[in-house]
Amino acid sequence: MADATGNKIAKNYYLDTPAQKTGFHVKGMNHADWGMKDRLSRIFSKTSGNTLMLAFDHGYLMGSTAGLERLDIVIPQLANDIDVFMATRGALRTCVPPDYNKAVALRVSAGSTVAVDDVTHEFLGVDINDALRLNASCIAVQTFVGVQGEEKKSLKNLSGAVNMGSKYSIPVLGVVAVGKSMQRDTKFFLLATRVLAELGASVVKTYYCEDFEKVTAACPVPIVVAGGKKLPENEALTLAYKAISEGANGVDMGRNIFQAENPAAMAKAVRKIVHENYTDATAYEFYKDIIK
Ligand code: 5RP
Numbered sequence: 001m002a003d004a005t006g007n008k009i010a011k012n013y014y015l016d017t018p019a020q021k022t023g024f025h026v027k028g029m030n031h032a033d034w035g036m037k038d039r040l041s042r043i044f045s046k047t048s049g050n051t052l053m054l055a056f057d058h059g060y061l062m063g064s065t066a067g068l069e070r071l072d073i074v075i076p077q078l079a080n081d082i083d084v085f086m087a088t089r090g091a092l093r094t095c096v097p098p099d100y101n102k103a104v105a106l107r108v109s110a111g112s113t114v115a116v117d118d119v120t121h122e123f124l125g126v127d128i129n130d131a132l133r134l135n136a137s138c139i140a141v142q143t144f145v146g147v148q149g150e151e152k153k154s155l156k157n158l159s160g161a162v163n164m165g166s167k168y169s170i171p172v173l174g175v176v177a178v179g180k181s182m183q184r185d186t187k188f189f190l191l192a193t194r195v196l197a198e199l200g201a202s203v204v205k206t207y208y209c210e211d212f213e214k215v216t217a218a219c220p221v222p223i224v225v226a227g228g229k230k231l232p233e234n235e236a237l238t239l240a241y242k243a244i245s246e247g248a249n250g251v252d253m254g255r256n257i258f259q260a261e262n263p264a265a266m267a268k269a270v271r272k273i274v275h276e277n278y279t280d281a282t283a284y285e286f287y288k289d290i291i292k
Contacts, residue, residue: 010190013217018247025049027249028221029202035169039137040202042103043084043171044222044249048275053084053224054267055254057107057140060088062114067258071095074258081267086252089126089134103137105173105252109157120150120179124157128164138203139165140173145192147179155199162200173224174201186211193219205252208243216247227253233260233269234284240273241280250274265290 024030026040026049044051056075058065068074072095075085079100085092086105092098108126112119122142131139141161144150154177161172174196178184186209193204197220205224209215216223225243227236236256243251253270260266269287272278278286 042137051250052274053252054082055086106136108139109141120144138171138173171202173203176206197221213246222249224250224252227256230259238280262291
């Protein structure tokens, strides 16, 4: 077995050589089966290769989140400008009309709320049959790499979801959560994203970091970037632009869209970066033109 210590430091990421997407347009998925490719094609544009996921699964952890107090009102206002609903089954079934023909990234892990201090205890809560009933294009599992006592459980959840998903050609979105004891640095995200991909995740969600191009280069499946806590709109657009420029295949943004001064305008502006090669500056000008 490989030793955990004393190994040479990885350093050759071939940053000038993008991963070959021979055939299928989603990174690392050329050998996937038809059903998996169909579901991934609903997530990732064949034209840009990217995706704009609207994350509104916060309620599973945070309850009524600012900007999501009324999902039944907020989501229809944003639906036309995003590609994927990242949501819980409860939110979808109660608040989201099923006729948008949008991909669904279904949150299937749960187990902690902000009522406790440590939100790193999750289990696989959604049965694969319910994911099929909701026509999920992927199933999302939270992982806690580096968190003592939770790392193994969360990676077991991920592996269980990959095993369940494989039976029905449903891709798994592995979510890199950052435990309180972890540093949001390149070393951590290089480790966590690669581990999730090696364990079978077809898409990995993580946060932007320094040397992010190494993280995307070393991850053999597409990475989407979470927006994180609310930033000023121009800074959020810079985050999206840098992520896409450095190899992410999309963003899975929540608070920086639904807590924006004008959420619909923000979704449109982020979309320009994700799918139309806008820079952060041009996307921000676009945003300001809409809201003036
Ligand atoms: C909330 C989540 C969200 O899916 C993820 O954090 C993306 O949302 P945001 O852009 O608001 O961070 O896992 O628990």
